[in-house]
Amino acid sequence: MAKIAVLGYGTVGSGVAYVLDTNGAQVADSAGEDIELKYILDLRDFPGDKHESIVVHDIDVILNDPEVEVICETMGGIEPAFTFEKKALEAGKSVCTSNKELVAAHGPELVELAKKNNVSYLFEASVGGGIPVLRSMNDSIRHERLDSIRGILNGTTNYILTKMDKEKADFDSVLKVAQEKGYAERNPEADIEGHDACRKTAILASIMSGQFVKHEDIYTEGITKISSEDFEYARSLGRAIKLLGSCERKNGKFFAMVAPFMVGADNPLSTVNGVFNAIDVHGNMLGDVMYYGKGAGKEATASAVVADVIDIVKHRGKHIDWNLRNVPAQVESNENAERQFFVRVDASAKDAALAQFPGAQEVTASGVSGEFAFVTEVISEKAFEEKLTLLGNVKGYIRLL
Amino acid sequence: MAKIAVLGYGTVGSGVAYVLDTNGAQVADSAGEDIELKYILDLRDFPGDKHESIVVHDIDVILNDPEVEVICETMGGIEPAFTFEKKALEAGKSVCTSNKELVAAHGPELVELAKKNNVSYLFEASVGGGIPVLRSMNDSIRHERLDSIRGILNGTTNYILTKMDKEKADFDSVLKVAQEKGYAERNPEADIEGHDACRKTAILASIMSGQFVKHEDIYTEGITKISSEDFEYARSLGRAIKLLGSCERKNGKFFAMVAPFMVGADNPLSTVNGVFNAIDVHGNMLGDVMYYGKGAGKEATASAVVADVIDIVKHRGKHIDWNLRNVPAQVESNENAERQFFVRVDASAKDAALAQFPGAQEVTASGVSGEFAFVTEVISEKAFEEKLTLLGNVKGYIRLL
Numbered sequence: 001m002a003k004i005a006v007l008g009y010g011t012v013g014s015g016v017a018y019v020l021d022t023n024g025a026q027v028a029d030s031a032g033e034d035i036e037l038k039y040i041l042d043l044r045d046f047p048g049d050k051h052e053s054i055v056v057h058d059i060d061v062i063l064n065d066p067e068v069e070v071i072c073e074t075m076g077g078i079e080p081a082f083t084f085e086k087k088a089l090e091a092g093k094s095v096c097t098s099n100k101e102l103v104a105a106h107g108p109e110l111v112e113l114a115k116k117n118n119v120s121y122l123f124e125a126s127v128g129g130g131i132p133v134l135r136s137m138n139d140s141i142r143h144e145r146l147d148s149i150r151g152i153l154n155g156t157t158n159y160i161l162t163k164m165d166k167e168k169a170d171f172d173s174v175l176k177v178a179q180e181k182g183y184a185e186r187n188p189e190a191d192i193e194g195h196d197a198c199r200k201t202a203i204l205a206s207i208m209s210g211q212f213v214k215h216e217d218i219y220t221e222g223i224t225k226i227s228s229e230d231f232e233y234a235r236s237l238g239r240a241i242k243l244l245g246s247c248e249r250k251n252g253k254f255f256a257m258v259a260p261f262m263v264g265a266d267n268p269l270s271t272v273n274g275v276f277n278a279i280d281v282h283g284n285m286l287g288d289v290m291y292y293g294k295g296a297g298k299e300a301t302a303s304a305v306v307a308d309v310i311d312i313v314k315h316r317g318k319h320i321d322w323n324l325r326n327v328p329a330q331v332e333s334n335e336n337a338e339r340q341f342f343v344r345v346d347a348s349a350k351d352a353a354l355a356q357f358p359g360a361q362e363v364t365a366s367g368v369s370g371e372f373a374f375v376t377e378v379i380s381e382k383a384f385e386e387k388l389t390l391l392g393n394v395k396g397y398i399r400l401l
Numbered sequence: 402m403a404k405i406a407v408l409g410y411g412t413v414g415s416g417v418a419y420v421l422d423t424n425g426a427q428v429a430d431s432a433g434e435d436i437e438l439k440y441i442l443d444l445r446d447f448p449g450d451k452h453e454s455i456v457v458h459d460i461d462v463i464l465n466d467p468e469v470e471v472i473c474e475t476m477g478g479i480e481p482a483f484t485f486e487k488k489a490l491e492a493g494k495s496v497c498t499s500n501k502e503l504v505a506a507h508g509p510e511l512v513e514l515a516k517k518n519n520v521s522y523l524f525e526a527s528v529g530g531g532i533p534v535l536r537s538m539n540d541s542i543r544h545e546r547l548d549s550i551r552g553i554l555n556g557t558t559n560y561i562l563t564k565m566d567k568e569k570a571d572f573d574s575v576l577k578v579a580q581e582k583g584y585a586e587r588n589p590e591a592d593i594e595g596h597d598a599c600r601k602t603a604i605l606a607s608i609m610s611g612q613f614v615k616h617e618d619i620y621t622e623g624i625t626k627i628s629s630e631d632f633e634y635a636r637s638l639g640r641a642i643k644l645l646g647s648c649e650r651k652n653g654k655f656f657a658m659v660a661p662f663m664v665g666a667d668n669p670l671s672t673v674n675g676v677f678n679a680i681d682v683h684g685n686m687l688g689d690v691m692y693y694g695k696g697a698g699k700e701a702t703a704s705a706v707v708a709d710v711i712d713i714v715k716h717r718g719k720h721i722d723w724n725l726r727n728v729p730a731q732v733e734s735n736e737n738a739e740r741q742f743f744v745r746v747d748a749s750a751k752d753a754a755l756a757q758f759p760g761a762q763e764v765t766a767s768g769v770s771g772e773f774a775f776v777t778e779v780i781s782e783k784a785f786e787e788k789l790t791l792l793g794n795v796k797g798y799i800r801l802l
Contacts, residue, residue: 019544019686022685022686023544023545023546023685023686026543026544026545026546027544029543029544029724030543030544030724031544032722124541130686130687130688130690131690132537132541132542132690135537135540135541136533136536136537136541139536139540139708139712140525140533140536140537140705140708141533141704141708142427142430142431142711143420143424143427143428143430143431143432143704143707143708143711144424144427144704145424145427266674268672268673268677268693271669271672272669273667276669283704284423284424285420285423285424285531285700285701285703285704286531286694286695286700286701286704287531287694287695287698287700287701288693288694288695289531289532289533289692289693289694289695290691290692290693290694291690291691291692291693292669292689292690292691292692292693293687293688293689293690293691294687294688294689294690297688299686299687299688300686300687300688302686303542303544303545303684303686303687304541306544307540307541307542307544310543310544311540321433323430323431
């Protein structure tokens with residue numbers, strides 16, 4: 001019998017209780033013993049809730065109880081979650097969490113602290129919700145040399161982009177419907193500006209590089225500039241538009257960024273639609289491996305937290321090791337990344353565009369006129385920006401993958 | 402330092418040596434220690450090969466060497482692989498294998514033997530080649546109640562079906578090209594009749610049910626009856642035709658089968674093309690999770706074998722447990738499975754078809770005439786077969802998913 005505590009009885013925290021209640025036999029089979037939820041920490045009381053009797057308001061009750069082996073931090077945010085996690089690890093308790101913000105900000109430090117205390121720090125649910133990608137990266141493909149990781153890491157933006165594509169609708173109207181349906185927050189900035197995807201990209205980049213990639217070092221663009229005309233062009237090119245978190249190792253340099261990409265039809269990410277997430281990992285032996293599933297949602301995310309609990313219980317007395325040192329990673333400036341771009345300029349700028357981009361391939365789309373659209377040759381981000389500034393009259397651009 | 406042996410220096414066996422040679426540092430990081438290939442067992446010599454000095458012809462050299470902890474059986478076939486694996490496990494050595502034929506035939510018995518000897522029996526590479534699906538099923542989602550597993554498990558047939566679809570070509574001509582290019586065997590029966598997919602489905606079904614599902618108990622159809630007209634209808638229905646291995650738990654009954662299915666566009670399996678494989682698992686908390694990657698190939702398959710070696714070395718002295726008992730599973734007869742069918746009959750049989758299938762929905766396809774095609778309502782396989790027999794003039798049918 002292993003006893004655990006949940007910090008924060010919100011969506012994910014109550015989901016953890018629900019998964020343990022519903023799949024208790026399967027959880028016990030997987031862990032090799034029963035797992036009991038002994039405490040729930042929350043500021044609130046939950047009268048009438050099935051678990052109201054185990055709700056406590058003081059973290060020390062949990063930290064001082066030697067029976068509690070694993071703490072699931074599902075509060076979110078930096079504080080007090082960070083302080084609670086540190087105290088738990090220092091008290092010799094393993095921690096697992098869905099808190100992407102905290103893992104992105106302090107993950108490597110918390111892994112280090114866990115190692116020092118011979119306990120574990122796991123965070124499967126922080127990337128891709130229920131998708132079992134992080135454990136697989138650590139257990140099944142860690143012996144690969146990874147060339148790239150590219151992921152659709154935010155369900156809200158993927159839902160919006162999919163709707164814009166299928167219904168030929170513009171961004172604002174789709175966002176409004178998504179908000180009404182509860183798929184997007186009232187304040188959607190964290191999703192649509194790419195900040196959420198950036199946190200998850202930082203976590204993936206850190207695991208891929210083995211060092212701490214700070215989210216502040218990741219160039220990030222959201223999807224607010226994507227128009228319905230862009231989708232017409234994407235269809236014409238046989239491509240899909242996806243917000244990707246991208247980590248890449250090229251010529252010994254490490255790149256990371258978040259931005260909308262026009263993804264080729266032969267890339268499996270191009271067909272990931274709606275609220276689903278997917279992460280494509282390219283290894284030097286394996287080639288492409290993609291993990292696909294629900295990137296959010298109460299039960300799916302909670303199931304990933306429970307998987308971490310099980311892993312910890314199975315490895316009691318042992319630190320589950322990550323290839324992740326708490327030293328800053330060298331992230332190359334995005335300026336030096338090289339790729340193709342899809343560009344739209346005013347029709348009047350066609351000659352200037354062809355002068356700046358001699359290898360440009362024109363693209364046309366049904367129902368779009370008064371402009372000149374093209375795909376550039378492979379060019380550095382820096383050179384591209386310089387040419388674009390000289391050009392003027394630019395209606396927009398999207399990177400190609 | 403852990404020492405291992407490879408049995409069989411063919412495609413996968415030499416791939417294991419290649420992965421260890423190429424990614425030695427990453428393998429050591431992942432395992433926590435160096436892994437050395439001490440012996441290769443093969444009937445042949447390999448003069449000039451990098452590893453010729455460690456080739457042995459006598460299995461006892463390996464079995465009697467207490468330094469050898471892990472044996473990778475990459476010979477394929479039932480014998481002598483089965484005998485060698487049993488002897489290895491009895492000698493206290495863990496075994497990992499890519500041998501799907503043997504795992505399908507004797508996997509539960511070998512897991513049992515491994516447990517008895519406190520060593521491990523792993524077989525990641527036996528399903529989906531390099532796709533890290535089995536360990537994930539055992540480590541990350543074993544606490545889910547799985548409703549279904551559906552997989553594209555054979556790259557050759559998926560390549561053929563993809564070519565037939567994209568190039569509007571018929572089966573025979575695509576098979577011929579596939580054989581010329583080496584994507585299909587000269588004797589392609591094991592692939593195109595579904596036998597290979599059946600072995601892998603048996604392994605997945607056993608893990609899902611926790612009991613031994615024999616491949617003989619799995620109803621299996623290949624792809625030889627699929628025509629270019631079928632693809633016209635599938636396009637008209639917005640569906641893809643895929644050879645699926647399917648395991649399903651419904652109303653307490655367990656079903657398993659291999660057959661071509663018309664897969665809806667909203668199912669992620671519908672977009673898995675070419676030689677790629679994918680396995681979609683549906684859990685009661687997680688919903689759909691899909692694993693995608695190379696289902697075959699020297700390096701990818703060998704990488705999965707090496708992942709097993711690493712897992713074993715990390716868990717030295719401990720049996721890695723599967724939820725898989727060596728007792729026969731109760732597999733429900735396919736007759737009782739219920740689903741929709743797409744059916745084509747001669748035009749003259751239209752009235753008879755509508756009489757037999759009153760809820761039939763007609764389907765038309767460009768360039769196909771002289772026949773009546775329709776989709777049935779949900780019906781049992783048994784009732785469907787009976788009606789079909791009464792009908793006569795049937796040109797073909799494909800199940801819907």
